[in-house]
Amino acid sequence: MDDTELALALARDVDTGFASLLAAHQDRIYSITLRILANHADAEEAAQDTFVRAYRALLGYSAARIRDLALRPWLATIAVNACRNRRRRPSDRRPALSLGPLVEAGFDPRDPGLSVEALGERSGDIETWARRLAAVPRGQRTAIVLRHVDGLTYPEIAAALGLPEGTVKAQVHRGLRRLREHLEPEGARRREELSA
Amino acid sequence: MTTERTSRTIDELEDTLGRLRSTAPAGLAASTLIVTGLADAYATVPSPLGELFVAWNPQGVSAVTLAADPGNFEARHLAETGRRAHRVAALPERLAWAISRRIAGDRRVRIELDLRGRGEFERQVWMKALEIPTGEVRPYGWIAAEIGRPRAVRAVGTALGHNPVPLIVPCHRVVRSDGTIGQYSLGGTRNKRTILAAEGLDPDDLEAQARAGIRLVGSDTTHVVCHPTCRNARRIRAAHRVPFRSLTQATQAGFRPCLVCRPAVGVAA
Numbered sequence: 001m002d003d004t005e006l007a008l009a010l011a012r013d014v015d016t017g018f019a020s021l022l023a024a025h026q027d028r029i030y031s032i033t034l035r036i037l038a039n040h041a042d043a044e045e046a047a048q049d050t051f052v053r054a055y056r057a058l059l060g061y062s063a064a065r066i067r068d069l070a071l072r073p074w075l076a077t078i079a080v081n082a083c084r085n086r087r088r089r090p091s092d093r094r095p096a097l098s099l100g101p102l103v104e105a106g107f108d109p110r111d112p113g114l115s116v117e118a119l120g121e122r123s124g125d126i127e128t129w130a131r132r133l134a135a136v137p138r139g140q141r142t143a144i145v146l147r148h149v150d151g152l153t154y155p156e157i158a159a160a161l162g163l164p165e166g167t168v169k170a171q172v173h174r175g176l177r178r179l180r181e182h183l184e185p186e187g188a189r190r191r192e193e194l195s196a
Numbered sequence: 197m198t199t200e201r202t203s204r205t206i207d208e209l210e211d212t213l214g215r216l217r218s219t220a221p222a223g224l225a226a227s228t229l230i231v232t233g234l235a236d237a238y239a240t241v242p243s244p245l246g247e248l249f250v251a252w253n254p255q256g257v258s259a260v261t262l263a264a265d266p267g268n269f270e271a272r273h274l275a276e277t278g279r280r281a282h283r284v285a286a287l288p289e290r291l292a293w294a295i296s297r298r299i300a301g302d303r304r305v306r307i308e309l310d311l312r313g314r315g316e317f318e319r320q321v322w323m324k325a326l327e328i329p330t331g332e333v334r335p336y337g338w339i340a341a342e343i344g345r346p347r348a349v350r351a352v353g354t355a356l357g358h359n360p361v362p363l364i365v366p367c368h369r370v371v372r373s374d375g376t377i378g379q380y381s382l383g384g385t386r387n388k389r390t391i392l393a394a395e396g397l398d399p400d401d402l403e404a405q406a407r408a409g410i411r412l413v414g415s416d417t418t419h420v421v422c423h424p425t426c427r428n429a430r431r432i433r434a435a436h437r438v439p440f441r442s443l444t445q446a447t448q449a450g451f452r453p454c455l456v457c458r459p460a461v462g463v464a465a
Binding site: 023 | 208209210212213214215216217218219220221224225227228229231232234
């Protein structure tokens, strides 16, 4: 079901359409909250919070308004706000002890059969880049996540963050420049290895 | 050369960032549907009748039942409520405590119920059944009279049969107006007798009294007449115990109805 069909289904009946909305958007919304918050437990709560807020909002909207919703950017806006609210909570300041990185790398805590070797192989460099992204300042990181992890357009991100498009572009640019610093030495090293 | 390299690293970087897309945890959709009240959570708890399936959502407990297996329960729950039920490891601690207290006979513990989609009449019947103390029973006709629908005795029986939360709403404490134990939605008459016995009643004795035509008992010292299991009736010594077939018979003999168990005209006839 694409977003137009989803919006139509939601406009007909929020309760029946909502399960389809969840199925279609849970992975990307979770990706957004995970990459902004950089913690699996917090990301899961923020993703749930996103959909609960979306559901409550939909209940208050007219059918016409729901039909006209651009679901992708609309949900992203709610997700960014859900992340922002979570960060404000004092409990979030404690250092997170999480199985998250392991789970992301393909480790199933309920599966005792997975070896450490297999884990290393599966994780690849995703975890390294997730850490690097997590080290980018919050504003730039949020913009990068929406642009390059989720794939929203600049006008959509500008609307979602309530910022001018130029500001968003500058944030993405600055954030990417920071990340590229990690890439350059790697590339240079690889080239050196090749020429050696 | 430099420009080429930069654009290549940007493409590479953007490609890498694209791979940071992740997959939502398995429980996210289910827990979200539960929080919004679009689906229920369920778990099983032990009871005198075996494993009970208990479903709940943020509004309250929506189902209590026995089932052959989880699949059977889930299918029935969807058919009856229109909501999916997702199994979770255990009941929330407070709810588990409250249900065990209620099953043990403590009426004071508060348990929120989700009775959406149920009729007003049914709700009235169930709420009235909640007033019957542990270890006591009342006839269907008593509920009908108490909710102001004295002729709706049969409908009361039907409503009790549809009770979605047996044991929490103690429909097992409502018996036939002739005094026999009657039907029970949670596994039939045998289970009803088991629970009543667990609550300190003797089902055989109840039915023996019913066969003897005893619907009410009075005290010839106070001239108050009660349902036989009312706490006031149980205090009457054998020497002062006066059995009646109906409230009409009792009032004609100069007895007045107990203010606690409130026998009504026609009810126990």
